[in-house]
Each structure stands twice: as C-alpha cells, then as structure tokens.
Amino acid sequence: MEQGIFDMKFLYIICLLLFLMTALPVESLAYGPNDNLLKAISLFRSEQYSEALDLFYQELAKNPTDTNIMGWIAGTLEMLGQYEDALNIENQILATDLSYSEDLDDKLELLLKMGRYNEALDVSDQQIAMLGGDGFSRPRTIFLRGKTLSLLGRYNEALGFFDSLIRDGSLKGESLEQKALIMEKLGQDYEALDLSNSQLTPSISDTIHTSTAPINLLPDLTITKISMKQKENVIAGTLTIENKGSGDAGKFTITYFLTDTLKYDPIFGNNDIFVLGEDSANGLAVGDQRDSKDTKMFTIPGNVSPGSYAVGVFIDSNNVEEESDEENNVVYDISWVQVG
Missing domain, CATH: 2.60.40.10 (Immunoglobulins)
Incomplete structure (x- = not known):
C-alpha cells in the first residue's frame, strides 16, 4: 500500500516537472506568437495611436509584405492626421493587389480629407469599373462616390447615389445627412433635424416667401x-x-x-x-x-x-x-x- 502511494507521488512529481518545463517559455507566448500585433491593436482601440504605431512598424519589419499590418498602419496614421503618409501606405497595398476594394475606399476617403477631389473621383471611376455588377453591393463605395460628386459641386449626380442608398436602406442616415447638406447648398431650406425620415420635406419658409405672399404649392x-x-x-x-x-x-x-x-x-x-x-x-x-x-x-x-x-x-x-x-x-x- 505504501509502495503504491509512493509510486503515485513520484508520478505526480514527474508530471509537475514536465508541466513546468513546458510552461517556462509560455510567458513570451502569453497572447500567441503575434503578441506585439495584438497589443498594438489593443492600443489602437484605446486611442493610443502613437504607441500603437510603433508596435505596428515593429511587426511590419518582421513581415514587410503583410497587407493586414500595412492596413492597420494606414488607419493609425489617418487617426494621427498624417494623411500623406497614410496615403503612401495605401498605395503600397494597392500596388501589391489592386483588387482590395476596401483599401480603394480608404484611399478615396483620404483624398477627400486632403481636399484632392478630382483624384478621388478618378479612384471612384476605377472602383466602379472594377466592381461592375457588384457596385451596389458595396454601399460604402456608392456613398463615397456620391460624397465626392457633391464636393465637386455635381449635386444632381450625387443625389442620384444618395437617393438610391436611402431607398435601399443602406447607410440611410449618412445619406440623408449628405442630401440635407446638398439641399442647403442649393438654397433650399430643409428640416433635416429628424434624419430618421425617409424623405426630407420642405420647411414652411420654402413655400411662403413673405408673410403676405400666397403659398406656392409645388409638386415633388x-x-x-x-x-x-x-x-x-x-x-x-x-x-x-x-x-x-x-x-x-x-x-x-x-x-x-x-x-x-x-x-x-x-x-x-x-x-x-x-x-x-x-x-x-x-x-x-x-x-x-x-x-x-x-x-x-x-x-x-x-x-x-x-x-x-x-x-x-x-x-x-x-x-x-x-x-x-x-x-x-x-x-x-x-x-x-x-x-x-
């Protein structure tokens, strides 16, 4: 009986030693082999962009062609307001594979933030041509095209895209906001405070020009x-x-x-x-x-x-x-x- 207890204790000690031996290097793998990348993503989501950027660049040095890491770097640079650097990273990604539709969207957004609207329209043209029949399956792409056209003052065309998104229910709130902005620029007073409505309606000042003028009843x-x-x-x-x-x-x-x-x-x-x-x-x-x-x-x-x-x-x-x-x-x- 005593021999059996001794054997069990011995077996327990051996198992414990084996566990400790394999567990020693685990500290460096606490979050998997991409610990730095996970930490960088965590920092990014905590809005600690400068710290995150350092770690992202460390990971990119290990994997220079990793477009996923490059995408995180571009996004971090954008959050830091370093649009030109972010644009360079996006161009590197697209040079690897032009089929990255999301990165084309990101590039287009960067160009809009930089005020380079004509270049943004060229990217949008390229995207629409590439997507072909799937163009309307990507609401963000369609929304950005409408926004680009609006910023270029091509309001009629922009409204066509925003109306399509509103009717389809995709990015409806954002599209209604853009439509309200266009109406304001066109000099039409629209009540856009309640953007849950599917159709913006003219305010009373849009139909009554003065307190003594007749009401101008117009169709829409x-x-x-x-x-x-x-x-x-x-x-x-x-x-x-x-x-x-x-x-x-x-x-x-x-x-x-x-x-x-x-x-x-x-x-x-x-x-x-x-x-x-x-x-x-x-x-x-x-x-x-x-x-x-x-x-x-x-x-x-x-x-x-x-x-x-x-x-x-x-x-x-x-x-x-x-x-x-x-x-x-x-x-x-x-x-x-x-x-x-």
Whole structure:
C-alpha cells in the first residue's frame, strides 16, 4: 500500500516537472506568437495611436509584405492626421493587389480629407469599373462616390447615389445627412433635424416667401421603388413614382436610359448614356403614387458597347413641371445589366 502511494507521488512529481518545463517559455507566448500585433491593436482601440504605431512598424519589419499590418498602419496614421503618409501606405497595398476594394475606399476617403477631389473621383471611376455588377453591393463605395460628386459641386449626380442608398436602406442616415447638406447648398431650406425620415420635406419658409405672399404649392416627383431586369437584349421592369410635394403635378415624361459611368447629368447633359425609351404620365395629385400597371420593356440599342451598365430613370425629363425639389428626379436601379 505504501509502495503504491509512493509510486503515485513520484508520478505526480514527474508530471509537475514536465508541466513546468513546458510552461517556462509560455510567458513570451502569453497572447500567441503575434503578441506585439495584438497589443498594438489593443492600443489602437484605446486611442493610443502613437504607441500603437510603433508596435505596428515593429511587426511590419518582421513581415514587410503583410497587407493586414500595412492596413492597420494606414488607419493609425489617418487617426494621427498624417494623411500623406497614410496615403503612401495605401498605395503600397494597392500596388501589391489592386483588387482590395476596401483599401480603394480608404484611399478615396483620404483624398477627400486632403481636399484632392478630382483624384478621388478618378479612384471612384476605377472602383466602379472594377466592381461592375457588384457596385451596389458595396454601399460604402456608392456613398463615397456620391460624397465626392457633391464636393465637386455635381449635386444632381450625387443625389442620384444618395437617393438610391436611402431607398435601399443602406447607410440611410449618412445619406440623408449628405442630401440635407446638398439641399442647403442649393438654397433650399430643409428640416433635416429628424434624419430618421425617409424623405426630407420642405420647411414652411420654402413655400411662403413673405408673410403676405400666397403659398406656392409645388409638386415633388420622386421614384420610391424601381426594379429593372435583363433577359438577353431586353430590359424589363416596373417603378413607383410618388408626389411628395404640396401641389398637384401635370403631365410629365419619364425617360429610361443606360449608363456605364453613372455620371448622368440631366442639366448639362452627358454623352455616356444610351436612351432606352420614354413613357408619359397624365399627372399625379399630392400624396398619390403611380405604379406601373404594365411591365415596361425596352430593347438594348445596337450602338451600346459591350460592358456593364446601370439602368437609370429620369422623371419629368423634359423639365415641364416646376417642383419644390428639382434634384431628386434621377435614380438608378441597384442591379446592373451586361451588354455583349
């Protein structure tokens, strides 16, 4: 019996020694082999950016081609306000692989913060071309394009993107904020304090110019639903138009078009569009909707070059109706069609 107890104690001591021998180096692996990286990330999330940056650079020295670490460095530099250095890091990442869509977004944001709007638009053009039919599956990419166009003063085009995001429910709050800013720049007094609303409405000062002037009741035509599908060389779909203004709308024209660059400008015109066809509405009373009773079908024109195209719709394309908001008449379907 005593021998058995001795054997058990001996076995226990041996196991304890083996455990201690293997446990000795564990201190250096307390958080795994990338302890510095984990610590750097923790510092970053604690807003200790300078300390985090030192550790990130230490890790990058060990792994010079690690794009994940490079991304953390770019983000840290951005938080420190070192935009030019952050941009250089993003360019290094993209030089490794141009398909990093998130890094293209990051680069675009940096350019906007640096006030380099034309360069930002070039990056956005590149992104839209690369994403093709998946463009609207990346709301941040679409949002940044709208913001870039807005900063360049191309408000009509920007509103098309923001309206698409609002309608789709993606980045809705941010898009409503941007839309409110555009309305303010255009001189229209919009009540944008409650950004939970799906549609910004004109304030009373937008319709009553003076205390003695008559109320100017104007319609506001906008597309609330759109669905366009492709089958071979035919595009078919439906849409819902609503009058969200304070006055009735008379007869107006609806133009359907294809665009490969999403740069359609109904005021100045653009050569990058291909008109599919037109439709007309006899009018729309305040608060009423016009749903497509029949599916609209259009044949893709033969002069359209092969590529990816968005379907756009322009209501009141002949600009017959005076509206309280003339900037929300162009929208794009969230899916793309392929030609060729």
